[in-house]
Amino acid sequence: MHIKTKLTILGAIPALGICALAGMRIADDLEANLDSKRLTALAEGAARLGRLLHETQKERGLSAAFLGSGGKDFSDKLTNQRLSVDAAIGDLNGFLNLEGDSLATAARGAFEQSLEHWQSLTDTRQRVDSQDWNVPKTVVWYTAGNRSMLDCVGQLVHE
Numbered sequence: 001m002h003i004k005t006k007l008t009i010l011g012a013i014p015a016l017g018i019c020a021l022a023g024m025r026i027a028d029d030l031e032a033n034l035d036s037k038r039l040t041a042l043a044e045g046a047a048r049l050g051r052l053l054h055e056t057q058k059e060r061g062l063s064a065a066f067l068g069s070g071g072k073d074f075s076d077k078l079t080n081q082r083l084s085v086d087a088a089i090g091d092l093n094g095f096l097n098l099e100g101d102s103l104a105t106a107a108r109g110a111f112e113q114s115l116e117h118w119q120s121l122t123d124t125r126q127r128v129d130s131q132d133w134n135v136p137k138t139v140v141w142y143t144a145g146n147r148s149m150l151d152c153v154g155q156l157v158h159e
Contacts, residue, residue, distance in 0.1 A: 041102035042156055045111055048095050052088040053149045056118075059085050060142035063128045064135045071131055082125065089118055107156055114152035117145035 062078040092115065100108050124141055127133040133141075 037102055038104060038107075041099045042107060044099065045092070045095055045103065045107070046153060046156055048088070048092045049111065049114065049149055049152060052085070052092055053146055055081070055085045055088045056142060056146055056149075060139060060146070063125075063138050063142065067128060067131065067133070067135045067138060071129075078128075085121070089115070089121075110152045110155040114149045117148050 066074040
């Protein structure tokens with residue numbers, strides 16, 4: 001073997017090592033970037049979920065007050081609060097549509113599961129408006145939905 005070939009081989013070995021190390025560093029940086037994006041998406045989703053939880057708690061209280069008054073009081077406040085809840089649900093759904101792919105499958109599933117309860121919100125509101133439900137039944141229904149959101153937050157902590 002010629003000396004030129006030997007020198008080329010000797011020079012290539014460290015160069016390949018440097019390339020391998022650089023590749024590993026790039027892979028680590030890409031993984032850290034992906035983790036950062038997932039964490040940001042989780043935090044944003046949790047904030048939106050928290051807003052929804054807060055708004056549904058207020059609707060629960062106003063619904064109970066409305067029922068307790070026999071439908072005579074709190075009608076305007078309840079109507080306005082329902083708009084706030086609807087906006088918060090729309091906000092969380094919009095987030096999931098836009099950013100859901102950034103979330104791990106389990107996290108996205110937790111968010112979606114927390115929203116399932118609220119699919120029957122229109123029926124519940126009609127029962128409240130028509131005084132078909134009493135205060136305890138209404139409070140239990142809202143509390144179950146709020147619990148599902150709190151469970152979601154608990155699942156997100158493990159992501």
